[in-house]
Amino acid sequence: MIPPGAWQLLRGDSGYPECLERTPRPPAVLYGVGDPGLLVPGLGVVGARKATPYGLACARRFAGWAAAAGVVIVSGAAIGCDLEAHTAALDADGSSVAVLGCGADVDYPACASKVLASLRRCGAVVSEMPWGSPPHRRAFVPRNRIIAGLSAAVLIVEARLPSGTFTTADLAADAGREVLAVPGSIHAPESLGPNRLIRQGATSITDISELADELRALGIAVEPPGAPGRIPSGRDPLLRALRADPMRVDDLARTFDLDIVTATRRIAALEQAGEVVRYPDARYGVPVRETQRRYNQSVGEENPRVP
Template structure:
């Protein structure tokens, strides 16, 4: 295992990933920090920077499961979904690759500093931009193209339209990478993009079985490994069922259940403690399938 070693992998080198050649403009040089042997086909997990509790939970569930089954998780270290995916891979003891829109030695976004340090130590941070290049507006769509190129399959967890995540899906289609999408509420702006991808032909990931089948089809998983475990918790109370359909404000939940707000507050506070429900940044409560905390 390497630690923070810098490598420049050129087109034609043995380590240069063949799958990148499917891109219209494959990068000439890949600037890597970490273990360059991780430049193998993997599962790219991308999604909205403005992720909902639903998005972060799906990320943890799906990226975590794939990672436990030996699939490298590729993402962009961006705030929100990307970081959730990297963290899920780290927590499940898998391997993960961050593709940056700046030099591989630059900490961007600043909130990812600690995460990137970890990745440079034991995993891989890669960029086509020379050392020290600062991030710029146009570098991110280019970065998205490399994510799409490196991966054997692209999993879109949440995306609004139009968005950077959506552009990654476009690159994936051009490169012939299979696109998988997590369906979401038709009322949630963060799921509009994924629902649209599904309408346009992306594979639906409605449970772990779906993911296993798709990963096997892309050659990331041998069929023998498909021992799928079910969710830790299904919604059992009325409150959970209501919140599972979409995040809600406390007062709306109380109105839906037809109980006083205080009673709904008690129920939700208890579910929060059980880890079944979480309050998002916008103050809404969401059902998070009892998979545990953040």
């Protein structure tokens, strides 16, 4: 059954996105729900499903800003960075396109159904799979070439090695699209992907003004961002250490040669002051409060018991 407001574009149709045509293997048919006018070169934002608070915060920050500046955000619909990018775009009243590995009318994964419903209403959800196709694992990697194809540039937020996210970067490079990557800690397995991409020649993005410059260089008109945000610095050596690298109390106590009670109390005081937060894996790190709830979802709990 074809859902209301659905459309399908054949290769050669006038509405078939030109940017997709210029890829090595454009899909023969593109099925979609929502606004077909959004299929213009946008900013792809992709990242790991098991993202860290850092990755989610980056996805939210860059996708949110770009969407507010009038750029269409393109991503999958997986839990983690993808969903975070879409929600950030929707929260900023921007436009966002989700590319699925199942039929464009199918809600997969189930936890994305709310976001997908919003996107069908005020964004777009597309797929090369016919209506009603169930999700199949072999469909997801080919799907990534559509994400790359609909993007002028693809921003890699977090990716393990090897991973689907990393293949999206390869596909974007094959299609001649700009690959952007957010660097991360050399200790974090989630940042291995972007860090390696930067070494291989991807552009590193550490700030919104850098992203704005890149988008302008690609011919996408964006509003200039305000002054770059100040990165807070603190005197407390514990706080500085936690900002650089999230740690558990035991490790912190050992690093600073404190007894456990003192370390626990100091770190808890920092948490109460809002300087650090406890991540679900018990490490303390920079607060990313607005993304905390979604991080909990990405590591497993659908409905956090404490709101």
